[in-house]
Amino acid sequence: MATSQRDTDLTAPKALHGPPAGYFVLVSDRSEDDSLGVAKILASISRSWRLLLIAAMLGAVAAVAYSFTVPKTYRSKMVLAPVNSEEGVGSVGSLSGELGGIAAMAGVDVTGDAARREQSFATLTSDGFARDFILHENLMPVLFAKQWDARAGRWLPGNRPPTLEAGVRKFNHSVVFAKRDRNTGLVTVTVEWYSPEVAANWASRMLELVNSRLRAEATSNAERSIDYLNNQLTKSNTVELHQAISRLIEQQVNRAMVASVQRDYAFRIIDPPVAADVRFGPQRLLYALGGALAAVVLASIYIYAYRGYRRKVRAAV
Numbered sequence: 001m002a003t004s005q006r007d008t009d010l011t012a013p014k015a016l017h018g019p020p021a022g023y024f025v026l027v028s029d030r031s032e033d034d035s036l037g038v039a040k041i042l043a044s045i046s047r048s049w050r051l052l053l054i055a056a057m058l059g060a061v062a063a064v065a066y067s068f069t070v071p072k073t074y075r076s077k078m079v080l081a082p083v084n085s086e087e088g089v090g091s092v093g094s095l096s097g098e099l100g101g102i103a104a105m106a107g108v109d110v111t112g113d114a115a116r117r118e119q120s121f122a123t124l125t126s127d128g129f130a131r132d133f134i135l136h137e138n139l140m141p142v143l144f145a146k147q148w149d150a151r152a153g154r155w156l157p158g159n160r161p162p163t164l165e166a167g168v169r170k171f172n173h174s175v176v177f178a179k180r181d182r183n184t185g186l187v188t189v190t191v192e193w194y195s196p197e198v199a200a201n202w203a204s205r206m207l208e209l210v211n212s213r214l215r216a217e218a219t220s221n222a223e224r225s226i227d228y229l230n231n232q233l234t235k236s237n238t239v240e241l242h243q244a245i246s247r248l249i250e251q252q253v254n255r256a257m258v259a260s261v262q263r264d265y266a267f268r269i270i271d272p273p274v275a276a277d278v279r280f281g282p283q284r285l286l287y288a289l290g291g292a293l294a295a296v297v298l299a300s301i302y303i304y305a306y307r308g309y310r311r312k313v314r315a316a317v
Contacts, residue, residue, distance in 0.1 A: 048303050052296055059295025060288040073281040074196035078203050079271035080187040082117040083264055120266040121187060124210050125178050130168045133209055137202070143167050143175075176206070187267065196275040203273035215265035222256035 123129050134140060141148040144162045147155055155161040177190045189206065193199040229249045236242045259265060 048299075051303065052299050055295040055299035056292040059291040059293075061291075062295075063287040063291025064284050066291075067282040067284045067287040070282040071194050072279040073192050073194055074199055074276040074278075075190055075192045075280040076196065076199035076203050076273040076276055077188060077190045077271070078207065078269060078273040080189065080207065080267040081270050082113075082120055082185055082187065083262075083266060083268055084113045084116075116266075117185060120210070120214060121178075121180055123214060123266070124187070124189070124206070125172075127168050127172065129210060129213070130171045130176070131164060132213070133206060134164065134167050134171060136209060137205060139171070140164070140167050142198075143170055175202075186270065189273075191273070192280060196277070200273045200275045207267060207269060211263065211265045211267060215259050215262065218259040218265065219256050222252045222259065225252045226256070 134143070140162065141150070144167070147159055147162060149156050175192055177192070178187060180187045189203060191199040191203045191206075193202070226249055229245050229252065233242065233245045233249070236245055
């Protein structure tokens, strides 16, 4: 009995006497407080749903009314197919004919068509091409018509004339939109402008200029290669080297000939651009939705600020 009593005394917790020792930190549930605060704000605003509804309606009406002052825009679209490299031109043509099927199955491009397609699309969407097109078509007065005096044939005085780079930015980001289908390789070019005839004409002219530019580059490269090979041909001292250089010269001559006579050198047209008879913009539904959303946000801020001000006034009184 004594042993059990002693064991009980050893195992029983001893009572603490005096004030508690150590530090105590009270941690508040901030996430819960924040969620409650947001809920109160939303509940306070939602009680004025009639005011929010009226604000949304007025905002939509005002935005739609403003859209009638925005000039109409039209879109002209054309679909292009990249032109593959010519077949039967020197060793490239024979290699394509012999190994083209097997290489295609293996994912190897022996004809250089992939590189040519990349070059063609990169040229079409480049700032350099846009710069050349603007200069070739004299589009600066058209792109910045509000700053151009058509009667005097000069920029309006008092303002700094727009730069060519500003025209390139506007042309590439607001006028012309090009996208490529990775599966089919087809390129869709869309031109947006205030006149449907002008938009269709610009699309057609862009196709002509990009084909002309890449055709001239291919012809120039082939001619430089021919000059270099002819120079090396005079220095060759073996029959095998002479024959090899002659075949390369023949190949470059064929390339230059094909480039000079092939009108659609980089792209051929699948769906030509036409003048649209239906406006593309302004899209008044988007204007209405944007105006309604902006009005609701502003009205919510006003309601919350006004009620907070009234609470402070009551507390002061």
